[in-house]
Amino acid sequence: MASVPPSGDVDALRERLRALGYLDARVDRFVLGGAASRSRAASLALAASVRIGLLAGVILGPAAVIGIATRAPGLVTSVTDAMVLAAYLTVPFGLASAVLACVAILTAGWLARQTASDPEFPARARRAAIAAGLMVAAVCLAYLTLWWRAAVPPDAWAMQAVVLAVAAAISVLIGHVVTISVLAYLARLGLAGLPVGSPLSSWRAVVPAGAVALIGAMVLIRTLAPVAAPESAPPPALTVVPTGVRAVVVAIDGVDVSTLTRLRASGGLPTFDRLVSGASVGLAVSTDRDPAQVWTTLATGQPPERHGIRALEGRQLAGVEGRVGADSPGMSMLTTATDLLRLTRPTIASGEERRVPSFWEVAASAGLRTAVVHWWATWPAAGTLGTVLSDRAILRLEQGGELAAEIAPASIYPSLLASASVRMARVNEVAASAALGLSPEIAAIIERSARLDATVLDLATDSTVGSQDLLVVYLPGLDIAQHALFPAAPSDTLAPAAAAERVRALEGYYAFLDGALGRTVVTSGGPTHLTWLVTQPGRVAGGAAGTQALMAISGPGAGLDTTSEVVSAEALAPTVLRALGVPVAADLPASSVESLFADAFKTTFVVRSVSTYGERRVGSVQTTGKPLDREMIERMRSLGYVR
Amino acid sequence: MSSLPGFFGTHQPAITRAIDAFVPASTGAPVVDAMRYTLLAPSKRVRAVLVLLSAELCGSSARAMPAACAVEAIHGASLILDDLPCMDDAPLRRGRPSAHVEFGEAVAVLAAFGLLNDAYGHLARAYEPALAAKITTLYADAVGLDGLVAGQAEDVLATDTTLTFDTLERIHRRKTGVLFSAAATAGALSAGGSADDIAALTAYAKNLGLAFQIVDDLLDVTGTPEETGKAVRSDVRKTTFVSLSGVDGARELALELCRTAAGALAPFGRRAAHLSELAEFVAQRRL
Numbered sequence: 038m039a040s041v042p043p044s045g046d047v048d049a050l051r052e053r054l055r056a057l058g059y060l061d062a063r064v065d066r067f068v069l070g071g072a073a074s075r076s077r078a079a080s081l082a083l084a085a086s087v088r089i090g091l092l093a094g095v096i097l098g099p100a101a102v103i104g105i106a107t108r109a110p111g112l113v114t115s116v117t118d119a120m121v122l123a124a125y126l127t128v129p130f131g132l133a134s135a136v137l138a139c140v141a142i143l144t145a146g147w148l149a150r151q152t153a154s155d156p157e158f159p160a161r162a163r164r165a166a167i168a169a170g171l172m173v174a175a176v177c178l179a180y181l182t183l184w185w186r187a188a189v190p191p192d193a194w195a196m197q198a199v200v201l202a203v204a205a206a207i208s209v210l211i212g213h214v215v216t217i218s219v220l221a222y223l224a225r226l227g228l229a230g231l232p233v234g235s236p237l238s239s240w241r242a243v244v245p246a247g248a249v250a251l252i253g254a255m256v257l258i259r260t261l262a263p264v265a266a267p268e269s270a271p272p273p274a275l276t277v278v279p280t281g282v283r284a285v286v287v288a289i290d291g292v293d294v295s296t297l298t299r300l301r302a303s304g305g306l307p308t309f310d311r312l313v314s315g316a317s318v319g320l321a322v323s324t325d326r327d328p329a330q331v332w333t334t335l336a337t338g339q340p341p342e343r344h345g346i347r348a349l350e351g352r353q354l355a356g357v358e359g360r361v362g363a364d365s366p367g368m369s370m371l372t373t374a375t376d377l378l379r380l381t382r383p384t385i386a387s388g389e390e391r392r393v394p395s396f397w398e399v400a401a402s403a404g405l406r407t408a409v410v411h412w413w414a415t416w417p418a419a420g421t422l423g424t425v426l427s428d429r430a431i432l433r434l435e436q437g438g439e440l441a442a443e444i445a446p447a448s449i450y451p452s453l454l455a456s457a458s459v460r461m462a463r464v465n466e467v468a469a470s471a472a473l474g475l476s477p478e479i480a481a482i483i484e485r486s487a488r489l490d491a492t493v494l495d496l497a498t499d500s501t502v503g504s505q506d507l508l509v510v511y512l513p514g515l516d517i518a519q520h521a522l523f524p525a526a527p528s529d530t531l532a533p534a535a536a537a538e539r540v541r542a543l544e545g546y547y548a549f550l551d552g553a554l555g556r557t558v559v560t561s562g563g564p565t566h567l568t569w570l571v572t573q574p575g576r577v578a579g580g581a582a583g584t585q586a587l588m589a590i591s592g593p594g595a596g597l598d599t600t601s602e603v604v605s606a607e608a609l610a611p612t613v614l615r616a617l618g619v620p621v622a623a624d625l626p627a628s629s630v631e632s633l634f635a636d637a638f639k640t641t642f643v644v645r646s647v648s649t650y651g652e653r654r655v656g657s658v659q660t661t662g663k664p665l666d667r668e669m670i671e672r673m674r675s676l677g678y679v680r
Numbered sequence: 681m682s683s684l685p686g687f688f689g690t691h692q693p694a695i696t697r698a699i700d701a702f703v704p705a706s707t708g709a710p711v712v713d714a715m716r717y718t719l720l721a722p723s724k725r726v727r728a729v730l731v732l733l734s735a736e737l738c739g740s741s742a743r744a745m746p747a748a749c750a751v752e753a754i755h756g757a758s759l760i761l762d763d764l765p766c767m768d769d770a771p772l773r774r775g776r777p778s779a780h781v782e783f784g785e786a787v788a789v790l791a792a793f794g795l796l797n798d799a800y801g802h803l804a805r806a807y808e809p810a811l812a813a814k815i816t817t818l819y820a821d822a823v824g825l826d827g828l829v830a831g832q833a834e835d836v837l838a839t840d841t842t843l844t845f846d847t848l849e850r851i852h853r854r855k856t857g858v859l860f861s862a863a864a865t866a867g868a869l870s871a872g873g874s875a876d877d878i879a880a881l882t883a884y885a886k887n888l889g890l891a892f893q894i895v896d897d898l899l900d901v902t903g904t905p906e907e908t909g910k911a912v913r914s915d916v917r918k919t920t921f922v923s924l925s926g927v928d929g930a931r932e933l934a935l936e937l938c939r940t941a942a943g944a945l946a947p948f949g950r951r952a953a954h955l956s957e958l959a960e961f962v963a964q965r966r967l
Binding site: 046047050051053054057058059060069 | 845846849879886887890921924925926929932933936937940
């Protein structure tokens, strides 16, 4: 008879026995073990689904970590993070798998029962069980392939094959347990004559099924692979053609261009006059005013989906060092709930999430001396080139103690710390002058902002920072003051006199900034410095029509045209780098804004290009200090950045 | 010849004493004598031992003896029927003339029915209603149309025909495996075992039952009546695992099945040592 293996064919007998549930069937036993005692078919299906969910959760949770680690840089920072995250993900994936399995079992069982009186019933039942298993396996395979797609370089065939083989094996396993569960469900319904065991109990079925799954996954991953994989290409070495230019980039948040123009016209802002005396263009303003996202876009020349920083406020899962952004409304609601449950806690965007280098990092990697002060998402500073006083540097200098990567190189920290008290006195004096003549409540707001900006400027011109080819400073004070003076409630709810005082205070802040800039970074550079003024409207503007931002340059090499041209925020980085003689990466979405430069400069120093700056590369540096995570959150909360 | 594991020395006499008390005392009636003749014949009492060991594994064997006696009674009944001239027509059983040879066919058939009824009655009397119902249902299913009766019917009708592999497995499962599984499950139930305990023990018994039957097939080919206590070469007209895979192949499969059986008990750790020994004994047995 055809089904009788030839005498002596032990391997064939062994496979047949496996298909009948003999020999090793631990997974089957695990899945059906809890269901064995159920007297009702539906509760058997439920019990088996719960076990399938457990099995799938344990497998798919860790599998998802691989994909998440790729998609959310900064979330997984260590093996411990990965393990804790996998434990978290086991729950939702387990639940989802259990529901899917239950639906598949009940549906396949219902379909098979329709033909219970048919002589062909055993064969149909078997087909229904296999179909249910295949469906779940296909979903599982597609899920794993899509998750892991981003984690495997498109040209790494061997790695892809291994990864997809694992995905195929997992999918076949999950499909198999669904199939045996359907058969068990039908058997519990009292439908006799059912075949025992799953076809996938036999290697002769598993191997072809696995091969088909593997091929399917390969097709899927190749079909969906990104066309270009810039991250896979090693960035070429950068060479600098000296332009003789030293650059100072002054970034001011919260600037209302029309107010600035009006105040300049009244003659009260000589430093700003000087800053915009060269050429200027408008900067396109994003409707999303998240400062970490906006200023990282300006710093990297890449959009948020490429640089990876989407929100200032993120969440850290309990037990995980890394963080995940919380920028969507749905995510915000979810995190509110998880915060209450103490499963998550708020965090501030950090450089660990940034995937691409900033323009000062590119310049430093090209061999230029660079310094950046207080820019968003610059912490942790350790392991980077150049001088970095990160967005946590001021906090560290206030708190003292050992560095936790707030300042780089660490060698300048003792000196900065030693001069902290003197600096504070100096800054307090300057800040107090900004609040003269204001009512106490408003004076406190203005003084707080002025103290912060004055500290940034003081640090930027500190002798330890030294002379740089590129100095970048970020001043948040105006935005903070504006946000505090004109909160989300419309200003017409204020009494006219109160509103007028606030407007006056804000205008006074422009004058304060003008003086502070004039005393520090704008004059300290000297005649060889090309100075950028970069503004953003800040959080209060809220994306209203007519809001503008500005990019202006002045100094040697700068043009003299103020145009109505509006360029994207991504244009700042290539423009600064081009001015310094650094090649501009071809994979940046914007090019250098040539209209800002004088013709002679453009003729002498043509724009050079390079394929890419590659991914952000940070050296591994151990720090001994305790990160100021909690203090940073409190500071951001007090300044109105996070709730 | 492989020797019985040590724990048989403890359990066998206890089972025999319990059976002696359970089976009706001799009244001179041939049916009662036939029942006692069958049940008290020298035997390894593997199924009853399996009940006790499973119960031990799940906590305690203190309440398992009625289930052990019942399974032996059911097994004894099946042997009487199996040996009848209309079935296997076996003259020897457990080293003695078969029941129908000793007492005549009519008495033997009635003794088989008597044993079955006593088994169910004993369970109903020994346990509280819920547990009694569970174990009785379990044993009834093992005897019924997906158990011994169906297996024996198919086996008898298959004589002189070549069986498919699926049919052969089904006959073995129904004639041996199902009662092994029922014995293990009954032991677990009597000790309050969990669903996972029962699943592991069922997997153990399923593999062990088939291994037991394959070894039986092997002994029919390689053994002697002195060793096995029954007539040998009686299966020459039947398809067996030996005819499918040869003597060495069948031995290899039996060994693998026994290893798998022992492996199924891994969740119990060292507590399952006795059942693992039993699996090893089945794989090596010569009697």
